[in-house]
Every structure is written in C-alpha cells, then in structure tokens.
Amino acid sequence: MEIKTEQFTELAKKELKNERSRLFLKLIPPVMKAKREAGMGSLPDAPAAMACGAAMRAEVLARLPELLEEFEKNAKANGMKVVWARDDKEANEFIKNLAKEKGIKYVTKGKSMVTEETALNELLEKHGIEVWETDLGEFIAQQLHRPPFHIVGPAINVPVEEVRDLFIEKIGLKEPTLDPVQLGYAARLFLRDKFHHVQMGITGVNMAVAETGTIINVENEGNIRFTKSSPPVQVSVMSLEKVIPTMKDALHMIRLLCRNCTGQRLSVYISMDSGPKKKDEVDGPEELYLVIVDNGRSKIYQDAKAREALRCIRCGACLVACPVWRQVGGYAYGWAYSGPMGQILNPMLLGLDRTQELYRASTLCGACKSFCPVGIDHPSLFLYYRAKDVLGDPNFKSIDRPWTERQFFKMWSWAASTPWAWNMGVRMARPIMNKDAQNGVVRKAKGPFGGWFRTRDIPAMAVDTFHDRWKKIKKERG
C-alpha cells in the first residue's frame, strides 16, 4: 500500500466531495455507535469494565518484555515455531522464504493489520506467490487496490454497483446483481475454492496469551478458521504489543473487543491455537509459525508517554466516535490505520515528519477517549506530538515549526502574562481586525485566517471589551 499520510488535507478535501462516502458516513456510524452502546449495556458495569481493560493493557506495557518471554516459552513448549522480526523487511523475508521453500503457489490470508503495515502482500506477489485476502471487506479492498476505509469494515463504504462490477471482472460473477447477499455468496464460492486447496495460510493475532502460549483470533466470517484448518502450514503474525498475561485476562479483553467493534457480545468465532495439530488429528497445521514483529514498537516503547498508543486492541470504536473521521472516512489518513488510532500510531511508526497533519486534524473533542475500552487518551497524545515538534525530538523525526509561528507565540505569551501589553495589543489589533467590519461582524479577512471566513462570519472585536465594561459596572455599583 502506498503511504499517503502527507496528503491528509487534500485527500480529506476529495473525500468531502465524494457523495457515496458522505451518504455512507451519514447512515452507518450512528448505527454502529448505537450497537456499541447496546453491547456495552449488556455488561453489568461498563465503565468498570473499561477501566479494567485500561489497567490490563497498562499492565501489559509495564511488563512487556517479561510477558513476551513467558509467551514465547509456552508457545514453543506447545510446538509453535516462534520467529522474531525487527522490521517489515525481516518479517516479509521470512514469510516469503518459507513459502518459497515449501513451493507455495498461493496463500489465503485472514485480516492482519500488521501485515498491511509491512506491505507483506506486495512482497509475496513480487516473488510470484498469489495472495488472497479472504475477509470479504479486505478482499474487496485488495481487488480495488484501496486502503481500508474502516479498520473493521475495510470496504464497507464501497457502493454495491462497484462491488458488482469488480466481481464480474475478477471472480466471474455471472448474474449481475446489486443484492449484497448474492454478491457475498459469489465471493463465498470463489474464495471457498481457495480455502479448499490452500497449502499455506497467513493470519494475524488478536491476542497472544503469555500464561499458556496460545494465540487467539476473533472473527465473524470463518475465513480465519479456514485459513488455520485447511492448509498444512500456518503462519500467524503478531505485533509485539498483542500479548496479554492470562487466559482470564484475554476473556475480559474479548468481551470488550467484540462489543466495541460491532456491538456483539462475542464475535461468531473465537479460535484459540496453542500449537500445531496433534499427531492423530486430521486437519490443522503440521507446522505453526508465529512471527513476532517489532517494526518501530520497541522505539515507541522507550517513550513513557507515547507507549500508551501501544495499548490499542484495534476495536475501531474511536473511528465511529470521531467527528473528523465521520466527515472524511478512512482513505484520507493515507495508510493502514485511520481515525484517532491511526492519528496516534502512524506518527510513531512513520515519524512525525510524514504525519504532520494527522495529529493536528483534531478538535480535541475527546469522543475517542470516551469510547476507548483500554483508556487511551488520544487528545493528550496529539498535544504531546505537537509539543515534540516545538521542542524537537529527532527520535521521532519532529519537524521544526515555522519561524513566524514561533515568534507569534513568544510575543503572544509575553502579552498574555503582561496585562498592560495585552490591553495595548487589543487596542492595536482592533482597527486591523475590524477594517472590513459591517453591521458589527467581519465577513472576510486576508491572510492566515482566510480559512474561517469562507462560510463563517465573526463578530467585530468589541469597541468596549469586557475589561472596559467592567469598569462601568464597578462604577455603577459605587
């Protein structure tokens, strides 16, 4: 996937004019919000459940290296082959070499955000190995060569006419239909054939349980179960923060994940693998490879504040909470991760220099934080990254702010802590500000504030400010 995180504003502008996206964004997020609320309502104490989720993920981060070692030990004892990868290249190379070694012609894939991050599919295709995404949404997005619109419904915005045309072209759809059910059935038949003959399956990992050395996948469609059950080789890829201490902890996180994702108490299939198939079993993998991917996370981890971004369990609730995402949808964010979770993660993974607009395109409204089942304070992280640009942080590739902005805030903060200067500044600014005032409002102004005035007025700066009026009020009271 091409990384377009530098193009947020332009992509957002384009998406704001996309009628179909707008229609989708008007209708579906409120439904998803309502479902989430109903799902959370089925817990005896939703706020406590979320606070517990936050404490669990904070614990994971506090004990990360120790938990990873415990997980690896138990996973290996179960017969899993554990492989570590420092970055996208190492992860992709390992999987490609394994596939080549086994003479694999194609793989089926369960949804894995970390492999979108590493661009695994492109690397495999380049080396002659066909990759079939099998989650319906991922499959459509893959065939259309588009990034995910929503982390859980990657192609949920694609109009049904486009899906029909795509299926006619790519999967031999015979009857042109606009019925999503029929289209889904056509995809079922096409992908079923892939599952039937697949020799290597690749999945992500929702949770890796340290206590037992078990990996857990959460899904509704069954494509991950097929990918794990049908072929003799399974490769599961996890980013290193996905570990969780115990099975009981995992159950709590699953309760939160499913409700925050789709409002379900439990997704249709929760499959827990503790190793390859046993000798006398007839299906399942003979070999189960577990790839633990770093790709910048150990660096994020060094920063005690930024590491909060690693709590994320990819539920997607922050997307439907976010008033900005609900205006522009997922494409504008330019990479695998969109919405508030993308705005905190992309800057850390790619560098602040490539993501300047992502953490500034927020009103800090806090809706994301209020939905987050693991207590991430997204607005606080946006402010933190903005401060990094001002203070400078080469570790995260901060970019220096414009000289004019620096001077402005220097002057402004001096005036705001020096009352006589503040009042004088107001007196000086008023005639400039009100130059084009009419009927008590300003309708246009050139320069840095042009953005506001396109569709909004602002009151003319009051001739007598509250400061001035107070003097009168004081006098009146004697």
Next chain:
Amino acid sequence: MKDVSLFIPCTVDLFAPRIGEAVVNILRRVGVNPIYHEEQTCCGQPAMNAGYREEAKKVAKHFISVFEKDEVIVSPAGSCVCMAKDHYPEILEGEPDWLRRAEALAPRLYEFSQYLVDVLKVEDVGASFQGKVTYHESCHILRGLGVSEQPKKLIQAVKGAQLVPLDNADSCCGFGGEFANDFPDISESMVKDKVESFLASGADLLVLNEPGCFLNIGGYLNRNHPGKKVMHLASFLATNGREAQYGN
C-alpha cells in the same frame, strides 16, 4: 454576600462581552457578588494546543497568580476551565512549587452552569421564554467536566421554555480553536451538520455554554441562516432569550 471571582475568557472579552455581562447579571440575581480581576488575560489554550508548552506555562503562571487567592472562580467557558484544571498540572509538573499552586487552584474552578446547579443548588433564575429551545453539548463541558444535566436543568426551569432534543447533540461543532482555520473544509462540514441538526430540531433557539462553539455556530448561522439564532446559556437566561445578536 459571597464573592465569586469571574474568569472571562479572551473569546468573550473581545468578541462577545455581553456574555460576560450576562454572567454578572445572573450571579447577582442568585445572590452572590461577582468580582473581576482586571489583570486577567487568557488561559493559554492556544499555545498549549499548538504545542508551545513553555509559552503556555508563562500564561498559566500569570493565571494562577491572578486567581489563586480566590475561594471560587466561575467561567462561562468550559474549555478554559479544563485547560486550567487538567493541563496546568501537566505542564507545570517539572516545577514543584507552581505545580502545588496549580493543584490547589483546580478544585476552585467552576464552569457557569456547574456552579449554579451543583454549588448554589439553583435551577430557576427567574427567566422566561416562550418557545422551543435545543441544547448543544460542547465537548469540553460534556467530556472534560462531565457536565450535561446542569445546563439542561437551567433551561427547563425557564418559564415557558420547552427543551427539545438535538440530533447528535454531543458531536463536536468543528471549532477546536486553530482547527477551524487550519482544516477549514472539515470544520465547515462539521458546523454545517450541526446547523442541520439545529434546523431539523424544530427549536426556535439553539443554546450552548461554550464561547468557541458560539462563535463557530453563530458565525455560520449569521452568514447562511441569519434568521436562526444561537445564544450562550448565560445570555439566554439573563435576557430571556431576547438579545440574540451575533455581532458587536
């Protein structure tokens, strides 16, 4: 009579001073004595939001010195209250003495409706308004301070006023300070949706209690729907919904 110190944010001071006057009016009505320190300027949010923490600290220290001797400080701006309560301790963490002073000040800061309803236990301030009113839940007030019932109680106690629901009442209006100017396309789209909800609600008047939202939504209405009005809660109560002009 109890003294209550006013924190009038720069947005009100410069662009909507009558909101400040309305606050004075209401506080007097309910029997407290509003005082105003003229050395006050701004809470420092613009610098904080832009990442300029050293500069924000300077302004925070001035704010603290202005207000720390007051028993109670009330403001018609929830975002400024949040800035002082939540962010001052955060940015002053490295300076223990200032941190202590910031933490001592925090519990004494109140948003306007919070002060009336939670502290003074007042809901009826003697206002009246014949018509339908709807309420926009400003982000910092709702999610930053947990205040939602208080403004609605004040509105419902207004004689003749009928509070009607607003679709997506808790959705951000698109102000966000610098955001409105830096991302104008998205901001406009957000305020447009907010206004559409207002128009669809059947209300005669939109009431809110955050000056930023007032400037944003009011600015859009003034340009595109001049007949429809938005008012700050304090102005609504103090003038019985009559002085609803946007300009100065």
Next chain:
Amino acid sequence: METSVRDEILAKLKAAPKAEVPTRPSLPPYKTLSMDREQLIAEFTARLAEEAVVVHRVKDLQEALDRLTVVAAEEGLKKVMTSTDDVISRLDLASWGRKNGIQVMTPRDFPDRYSYRDAVFDQAQAGITGADFAVAESATIGLIVNKDQARLVSVAPILHIAIVPVDRLVPVYEQAIEKVFGKKGEYPSQFVFITGPSMTGDIQGVLFKGMHGPRKVIVILVG
C-alpha cells in the same frame, strides 16, 4: 541468528523506562452466575434465538436422534460429515444414517487429510458435532479440537448441527476455559467458541449469514 534478533528486541524493551503495574478495579459478577439450571437454559435458548440459531429441546439421546431425523428431512440431507466426539459416539449415527438413507462420513474414514478435505468441502451438506461446552452468557458453543473433533467439520459445510447436552451448559466463558486450559502444558491444539452462523456486514453494512462458514446452525439441546 534467530536468537540475536530476539535478544536485540528484548534488550531494547528491557532498557526502557519502568512503569508501575496499575491495580485493577473489581468487576461485578456477570448476571448468569446467579442463575439456576432452568434460568441458564432459558437464557441460553433466548441468546441462541437472537443469533438466529434454530433450537430443538429434547429429553434424551433417543429423542435427539428422532429430532435429527426430522431435521435431516427438512434440510434434504443426503450426505453429512460428523465428529466422533463423546456426544456423537453415543448416538451411533452410522446406523441412523443407514436407516434413513443418509451417508454418514467421519474424518477418519479417509486415507489422508486431502481426501477428507475434499469430502468436507464438496460432499458434506452438513457437519454434525457434539459440544464440550455451552455458555449461557452469549449462546456460545465450545469445541475442543482433537482426534475426535476435526476443525473443518464445524466450519466447511453450509449447515452445522450441534448436539448439546444440557449438563455442558455453564454461565460464563471462564468456566469453560478453566477446564480446557487447566493443566499446564496440556492444551488442545485448538479450542473454538462458536456463536451462531457465519456472518458479515462488509458490503454497505448489510448483514447476512453464511459468508464463509455455515449459513445455518441448528442446536439440539439434550436433557
């Protein structure tokens, strides 16, 4: 080679600033924990109905077989694949199949995994399994994978019929997990929770069943 990448990553993590492990808030117990047997059954059945799972309540295994006959006729079943787990093995489905003109296949009828795979993909019109657990919290069936419980039987055919003895019903997932993962190092290669038929909403948010896994799940609740 492998060790050094691992060691490098772990060393970096260990060198990072330390943080405190926060205390967790206590959680009130889930409501099913205070339900008696009849209430649990009612809860389980109600949840199953929400997931559009067809539920048949029968007294004993003989009635289960009779009900299965009815279901097979309704669904027009001629060829099925079944597990050989402890519930199914008590039913003697081989005889039942012969009596009703239904070909009953089991995974071990096949010489290798590939011929079994072909059959479960292309020939089986239904997969019939027992259940190791049933969880009232969300109408969930728990299956332990082993030599008598193959994975594809409950996911490849378009219909999944689960024979669930009522004494396998537990109030919350924890009680299933405690049993499955109770003995350190002795874990099944796979354990799966199944809640209703396969589902997606990936095209324009329109929900439908039977994306990849079964389109229909029928539960015969015994006891």
